[in-house]
Amino acid sequence: MSNDTEQAPAEAQAPAAELAAEVPTTEVVEHELSPDTAAPVPLRRRRSRGYATWGPPLAVAALIIGLWYFVGAVILDPSKSYLLPPPHDVIATYFDPNLGPEMFEALWNSAVVALTGLAIAIVLGVVWAIAMNQAKWIERSLYPYAVILQTIPILALVPLIGFWFGFDFTARVIVAVLIALFPMVSNTLFGLQSVDAGQRELFTLQRANRWTVLKKLQFPAALPAIFAGMRISAGLAVVGAIVGDFFFQRGTPGIGALISKYQARLNADPLFASIILASLFGVVVFWFFGWLGKRVVGKWYDFA
Amino acid sequence: MAITEPAATTTETSTLLDFRDVQLTYPNGTVALSGVDLTVERGEFVTVVGPSGCGKSTLLRIASGLEQASQGVASVATDRVGYVFQDATLLPWRDVQSNVELLAELQWQTKAERRAKAKQAIDLVGLTGFEQHLPRQLSGGMRMRTSLARSLTLDPELFLFDEPFGALDEITREYLNDELLKLFAAQRFGGLFITHSVSEAVYLSTRVIVMSGRPGRIVESFDVPFPMPRDPEIRYTAEYAALVGEVSHALREGHGA
Numbered sequence: 001m002s003n004d005t006e007q008a009p010a011e012a013q014a015p016a017a018e019l020a021a022e023v024p025t026t027e028v029v030e031h032e033l034s035p036d037t038a039a040p041v042p043l044r045r046r047r048s049r050g051y052a053t054w055g056p057p058l059a060v061a062a063l064i065i066g067l068w069y070f071v072g073a074v075i076l077d078p079s080k081s082y083l084l085p086p087p088h089d090v091i092a093t094y095f096d097p098n099l100g101p102e103m104f105e106a107l108w109n110s111a112v113v114a115l116t117g118l119a120i121a122i123v124l125g126v127v128w129a130i131a132m133n134q135a136k137w138i139e140r141s142l143y144p145y146a147v148i149l150q151t152i153p154i155l156a157l158v159p160l161i162g163f164w165f166g167f168d169f170t171a172r173v174i175v176a177v178l179i180a181l182f183p184m185v186s187n188t189l190f191g192l193q194s195v196d197a198g199q200r201e202l203f204t205l206q207r208a209n210r211w212t213v214l215k216k217l218q219f220p221a222a223l224p225a226i227f228a229g230m231r232i233s234a235g236l237a238v239v240g241a242i243v244g245d246f247f248f249q250r251g252t253p254g255i256g257a258l259i260s261k262y263q264a265r266l267n268a269d270p271l272f273a274s275i276i277l278a279s280l281f282g283v284v285v286f287w288f289f290g291w292l293g294k295r296v297v298g299k300w301y302d303f304a
Numbered sequence: 305m306a307i308t309e310p311a312a313t314t315t316e317t318s319t320l321l322d323f324r325d326v327q328l329t330y331p332n333g334t335v336a337l338s339g340v341d342l343t344v345e346r347g348e349f350v351t352v353v354g355p356s357g358c359g360k361s362t363l364l365r366i367a368s369g370l371e372q373a374s375q376g377v378a379s380v381a382t383d384r385v386g387y388v389f390q391d392a393t394l395l396p397w398r399d400v401q402s403n404v405e406l407l408a409e410l411q412w413q414t415k416a417e418r419r420a421k422a423k424q425a426i427d428l429v430g431l432t433g434f435e436q437h438l439p440r441q442l443s444g445g446m447r448m449r450t451s452l453a454r455s456l457t458l459d460p461e462l463f464l465f466d467e468p469f470g471a472l473d474e475i476t477r478e479y480l481n482d483e484l485l486k487l488f489a490a491q492r493f494g495g496l497f498i499t500h501s502v503s504e505a506v507y508l509s510t511r512v513i514v515m516s517g518r519p520g521r522i523v524e525s526f527d528v529p530f531p532m533p534r535d536p537e538i539r540y541t542a543e544y545a546a547l548v549g550e551v552s553h554a555l556r557e558g559h560g561a
C-alpha cells in the first residue's frame with residue numbers, strides 16, 4: 001500500500017494542476033482581507049493593552065499603599081507602630097547592608113528550591129497524565145492518587161518528609177513538588193482528552209500509531225491546558241518552597257526561614273519586606289509562565 | 305511497478321466499493337442504514353442525496369472503515385481512500401501548508417515529496433499565497449478547501465466526500481465543482497459524493513442515488529447521460545433541468561415515505 005501511495009501522485013496530479021492554473025481564481029475578496037490586515041491587528045492590540053493591563057493593578061497598589069500609610073499614621077497607636085511599619089521603612093530594608101543581602105540571598109535559595117520543584121512537578125505531571133491517557137485502566141488506577149495529592153493536608157505530611165529525607169534541600173524540594181503536582185496532572189490529562197473526535201479519526205484512517213497520535217495530535221492539542229497548569233503550579237511551587245523553609249532549616253534555607261526568624265524577633269521592617277519579596281517572586285513566576293504560554297500557543301489559541 | 309499502475313488501470317473498470325445489504329445500528333439503537341446495495345466502480349462518480357439524518361455520513365463512515373456494518377457485507381478494494389469530512393477538521397496549530405502535508409506525513413513520505421504534493425494540491429484549490437496562514441485566519445470556505453487539498457495529497461483511488469462544498473458560496477462552489485471534475489477526468493478515481501444540492505449532484509456525477517429518510521435506504525438511482533469532460537453550459541439545457549426535476553421528485557417521495 002505505501003509503495004503505491006508514495007510514487008503515484010506526483011505524476012497523476014500534474015494534468016489537473018495544470019488545468020487549474022488556467023482558471024481564474026475566485027480569491028479576489030479574500031486576498032484583500034487576509035494577508036494585509038493580518039499584521040497590523042496584533043500591534044494595535046498590544047499598544048492599547050499596555051494601559052489596560054498595567055493601569056488597574058497599579059491603581060490598586062497605590063490604593064493599598066495609601067491605606068497602609070493611613071492606618072499606620074492615623075489609626076494605629078504610635079506605641080504599636082511595629083505592627084504596621086510605614087512602607088518607606090519597609091522598602092529601606094532592601095538597601096540596608098545588614099538586611100538586604102541576607103534577604104536576596106534567601107530569596108535566591110527559595111527560587112532554586114521552587115524552580116527545581118516546579119521542573120520536577122511539570123515532568124512528573126505530564127508523564128503521569130500521558131500514562132493515564134494511554135488506557136482507561138491506568139487512568140482508573142492512578143487518578144485517585146492524583147486526587148489524594150490534592151486533598152491530603154501537606155502540612156500533616158511535612159514531619160514525615162523531614163524524617164525520611166532529612167531537613168535539607170531535598171525535603172524542601174519534595175514539599176514544593178507535592179504542592180505543585182496536581183494541577184499539572186489534571187490539566188495535562190484534560191488537555192490530552194479534549195482532542196476533537198474528527199481530528200482523531202483523521203489519524204485513525206492513516207493507521208497512525210499511538211506514539212504518532214500523541215506526538216502530532218494529543219500533545220499539541222493539550223499545550224494550552226499544560227501551560228495553564230504550569231502557571232498555577234508555578235505559584236504553588238513558590239508557596240511549597242516557603243512552607244518547606246519553616247520546617248527544614250538545615251543547609252541553605254530560603255526566605256521562609258528568614259520570615260520565621262524576623263517574626264520570632266518581632267523585627268517588623270524586614271518581616272514585611274521579606275513577605276513582600278516572596279509574594280512578588282510568586283507573581284513574577286506566574287506571570288512568566290503566562291507569557292511563555294502566550295509565546296508558544298498564543299498564535300493559534302487565545303491564551304488568557 | 306507502482307509508478308505505472310494508475311495509468312494502466314485508468315481504462316479498466318474494477319469495483320472499488322461494494323455494499324451488499326448493508327445495515328448499521330448504532331450502539332444506542334438508532335438504525336442509520338438498512339438494506340443498502342451500492343457499488344462504485346473505478347471511473348464512476350456517484351453522488352448521494354437524501355434528507356438530513358438519513359445516514360449519508362454513516363454510509364461514508366462504513367466505506368472508510370471508521371464504522372463496521374452491523375449486517376451485510378461492505379468491501380472496499382483499495383487502501384488509498386480519500387475522505388473529506390463534513391467539517392474541515394484542520395489542526396489549529398498547523399498552517400495551511402503543514403495541514404495539507406499531514407496525511408502524507410502520517411504515511412512517512414519524505415519532506416520533499418510531501419512538499420511537492422501539498423503545493424500542487426494548494427494550487428488546485430486556489431489557496432496559493434495562504435500557505436503560511438493558520439486555520440483561524442481563514443474563512444470557512446477556505447478551511448474546507450484546505451481540507452480538500454489535504455485529501456488530494458493521498459492520490460486516492462476511492463474518494464469519499466461528505467458535503468464538502470455545502471458551506472460555500474455559489475461561485476466558489478461551481479469553481480470547485482469544475483476543479484473536481486478535471487481531477488476526476490485526470491485521475492479516474494471512484495467517487496462517492498454526498499450533497500444536499502440536487503443540481504450539484506447531477507452536474508458532478510455519472511450516477512445519482514436517492515436515499516429515503518431514516519433508516520436510510522436507496523430508493524432510486526439515476527444514470528447521468530451527459531459526457532464526461534462536462535461542459536458547464538449543460539446546466540442550462542432542458543435535459544439537465546428535466547433530470548434535476550426527476551431526482552428532486554424522487555427525493556421528495558423518499559422523504560415522505
Ligand SMILES: Nc1ncnc2c1ncn2[C@@H]1O[C@H](COP(=O)(O)OP(=O)(O)OP(=O)(O)O)[C@@H](O)[C@H]1O
Nearest residue numbers: 330332334336355356357358359360361362363518
Ligand atoms: N454515533 C452515533 N450514535 C448514535 N446515533 C448516531 C450516531 N451518528 C449518527 N447517528 C444517527 O444516525 C442517523 C444518521 O446520521 P448521519 O450522520 O449518517 O446522517 P446524514 O444523512 O449524514 O445527515 P446530514 O445530512 O444532516 O449530515 C441520524 O439520525 C443520527 O442521529
Ligand SMILES: [Mg+2]
Nearest residue numbers: 360361390466
Ligand atoms: Mg452528514
